[in-house]
Amino acid sequence: MIVAGAGVQGTAHLARAQGCQDAFKAVDLGDAAVLAVSDGAGSRDRSALGAHVAVDVAARVLARDIPDASAAPEDWTAWIARCGKTVVEEYLRAVAGVLGADRADSVNRAVSADRAESGDRADSADRADCGDPAGAGDAADAGDPGDLAATLTAALVAPPWVAFVSVGDGFGTLLTRDDRCHLVLPPPEGPPVFLSSPGAALRVRTFVVWEPELSGVVLSTDGCAPLALDHPTVRQLPLSAGPLPADGFFLGLAAALRDTRGDAEPLRRLLSAPEAGRTGDDLTVLCALVERG
Template identity: 70%
Template sequence: MIVAGASVQGTAHLAGGQGCQDAFKAVDLGGTAVLAVSDGAGSRDRSALGAHIAVDAACRLLAERIPDAEEPPEAWTRWVAGRGGRVVEEYLRAVAGVLGAGALRAEAGAPGTGAGATGTDVGPGAEGLDADTRAADTGTLADTRAADPSPLTDTRAADPSTLAATLTAAVVAPPWVAFVSLGDGFGTLLTRDDRCHLVLPPPAAPAPFLSSPGAALRVRTFAVWEPDLAGVVLSTDGCAALALDHPAVHQLPPEAGPLPAAGFFLGLAATLRENHGDAEPLRRRLSGPEAGRTGDDLTVLCALVEGG
């Protein structure tokens, strides 16, 4: 499995002196990979930290007890549905720990909290595949993992919405891909016949955050069986202008909805296969003038099946 990703500060954030509020993390399990991207709410004070907590919680839970590829669809559907609600619960517990035991330290100006790097990537030579240790304060995140999973009522001491973030995650276990999503990220499948399919489109209406009331009941979860799977790409909504086509580009009516830009996804896959997962070309693409049209942060994370 080739796993690579990059996160780039949006031009609007750069102009306003605001750090990158996206986060991503991947866990490479050999023939299986767990991917997660998150977009922090730009209007909230510590949303970047919330995004890093989100991807950490998602990867930790989704890497556990993954069904075998031979198991029936019902097993995959049931497993990912159960994990979806638990990801929200784990996120809220981690946030409660930060706001309870570690909030004063974070608010006092601990280095790196609330600000991401202008360009974070994962590729050969990276320390594992955990981007949160490179774009945020590792001490704060260590507190998140080590904090006592106190009751959610501990959040009365501080407002959890200050760490508001979305989540788009996937478990890639060919021929299966299982998705967990709450927010406006999107997911695309690549197949061996050089086609791309937007199986997780951005929502048509504004999406809630992981910290929103009733978030666990609004998580989208589903599993896809694709025998010709070649890769999976997750993106935050800032990448929509770069990675998605308006249906008119393909002579389709508006109700057809956005479609994956084949040139972007297939070109990305070809480049990463040629350079064995070096994410630098992806980071440059996300930093280019075409990508900066929205002004938002941009994050792309992918897993490519070897030989796919």
């Protein structure tokens, strides 16, 4: 597999002498790879550190006990659901360690509250789609690490399987061998959820995709949306179609990385181009390409 990634400081952050608050990490497992990108909350202290903690935790959790490729879909689904909850728990504990022992007890209470709420939710279909689970906010507020707030978008790429974990506003795209792009993890609507947000363990998006024609997986932070996603009206589609992957961006990126055997310089140049700075936000892209033949 060809694995490559790049992060570029946003123009607005550069103008304010503010460092890049994105982070990314990849782990090459041979026949599989773990990808993780994170966007630190720009308004919070030490958010860049929070983003680095997030990708470290995700890379570690998603590399454990990976199901066999022949496992049933329900086994994969159950595994990635457990990973999602574990990522939030381990992130909170890691941040508590950074912030000091005085925060550890409150973080542990928040983790326990999220676990208890998860059990209650399993018994109540009416609450399954609530944006703010009853009781979760009060319980988790006490353990909110606050100044290390970060989002997370992560994936295990183990062809033909791809398993996703997402907390926040990143997005994920699949490429197939017929040179098609599929936005399987679109950016969510509404304000972003952070790993330290109240009830984050209940808001984790986890799912698996089985794609025998898989050619690549690309994860991006939200700053890349204007560059990598098309508005539906660009293709004469209704607004209900939602954002669509820009084929030229993803297919051009894949071709360049295959030509350079994973040298990330073409990706870095692409993210540094003038048209990439439309939002002023940091831009991070990380991908794994399945070697052909």
